[in-house]
Amino acid sequence: MPYNSGPAALRQACEASLGRLGVDHIDLYQVHRPDVFTHPDDVADTLAALRAEGKVGEVGISNHTPAQHDTLAAALAERGVQIATTQVEYSAAHLDPLRDGTFDVAMRRRTAVMVWSPLAGGRLVTGHGVSPDLLDTLDDIAATHRTDRTTVALAFTLAHPCRPVVVVGSQDPGRLAAAAAAMHVPLDRTDAYRIVAAAQGEPLP
Ligand SMILES: NC(=O)c1ccc[n+]([C@@H]2O[C@H](COP(=O)([O-])OP(=O)(O)OC[C@H]3O[C@@H](n4cnc5c(N)ncnc54)[C@H](OP(=O)(O)O)[C@@H]3O)[C@@H](O)[C@H]2O)c1
Incomplete structure (x- = not known):
């Protein structure tokens, strides 16, 4: 199930990527597609925590609607994090x-x-x-x-x-x-x- 940005799944995906890449830090970590069944506060909590732990540098999104972008950006801003990139078609x-x-x-x-x-x-x-x-x-x-x-x-x-x-x-x-x-x-x-x-x-x- 690729659409899972719940706290456990998002953290596990990031840590699995770190392992596959053989690195301890990902400069830019982008959420490929939005998971509409996870609250943006939970996504923001996980991304902010991964950043605070040094596992990711900047965070980005992809294929988010403008409203999804805005909502997650507001949640991240409350945690002192800015969305660095958005990848769109x-x-x-x-x-x-x-x-x-x-x-x-x-x-x-x-x-x-x-x-x-x-x-x-x-x-x-x-x-x-x-x-x-x-x-x-x-x-x-x-x-x-x-x-x-x-x-x-x-x-x-x-x-x-x-x-x-x-x-x-x-x-x-x-x-x-x-x-x-x-x-x-x-x-x-x-x-x-x-x-x-x-x-x-x-x-x-
Ligand atoms: N965030 C997302 O959801 C998402 C979704 C899709 C893609 N992406 C990313 O965006 C990247 C670009 O997407 P895309 O691959 O669809 O890009 P694209 O640049 O629009 O298309 C690439 C295709 O065009 C062909 N091509 C490029 N120049 C050509 C030329 N001069 N003559 C003939 N064919 C040519 C390539 O074939 P050759 O390889 O033979 O040159 C390749 O099959 C992907 O690699 C992926 O990293 C992200």
């Missing part, structure tokens, strides 16, 4: 964090954002299951910047003012190195909103 093919409050809460709480599946699991590269209009738009912007669609898709995720850290999923060292080029493709507002409109499949209001 975001790409030109998955825009939810732009408008569902995910990025807003992260910015308000000064939580660093980490983006998973920035290439929609590779679909923005292969084009599989992605609208032709979005692919054409990415290709067009890529031509303007003399780069490729993959780089523009990564640059799009970097363009948000929350300044996300992009978790690139490639297992290919050459592609990982190439991904760094996205940091040098500053998309302007026109590019970014063109991608948003193409992804939504309708013009902006």
Whole structure:
């Protein structure tokens, strides 16, 4: 059962990770998915205790709704702990964090954002299951910047003012190195909103 952040399970998961990694300290310990059947005070108690014991440095979350983020952040703040990171799905093919409050809460709480599946699991590269209009738009912007669609898709995720850290999923060292080029493709507002409109499949209001 992966959704168990109860005090015993969360502590045991952390200690098991320490054992598997062969370390006595984890710099950043992130709760992968929220367990809605554990009270946030209990999660906060456990994370604060693990931190006080030196087993973890910073704590983070992943796949939490904005309200879940806010609630756990408030509980942790009472214990003197800040949520360092939130890891969320975001790409030109998955825009939810732009408008569902995910990025807003992260910015308000000064939580660093980490983006998973920035290439929609590779679909923005292969084009599989992605609208032709979005692919054409990415290709067009890529031509303007003399780069490729993959780089523009990564640059799009970097363009948000929350300044996300992009978790690139490639297992290919050459592609990982190439991904760094996205940091040098500053998309302007026109590019970014063109991608948003193409992804939504309708013009902006
Ligand atoms: N917190 C969470 O719930 C959660 C969920 C999912 C993932 N994650 C994390 O986020 C990371 C990134 O997610 P993701 O793997 O979905 O990321 P992604 O970067 O969107 O997709 C990675 C896929 O794209 C392919 N790809 C990348 N560049 C390519 C290129 N130039 N040409 C063709 N294919 C290319 C990769 O294949 P190759 O390996 O062959 O390059 C790989 O299959 C994961 O590794 C994981 O650590 C977290």
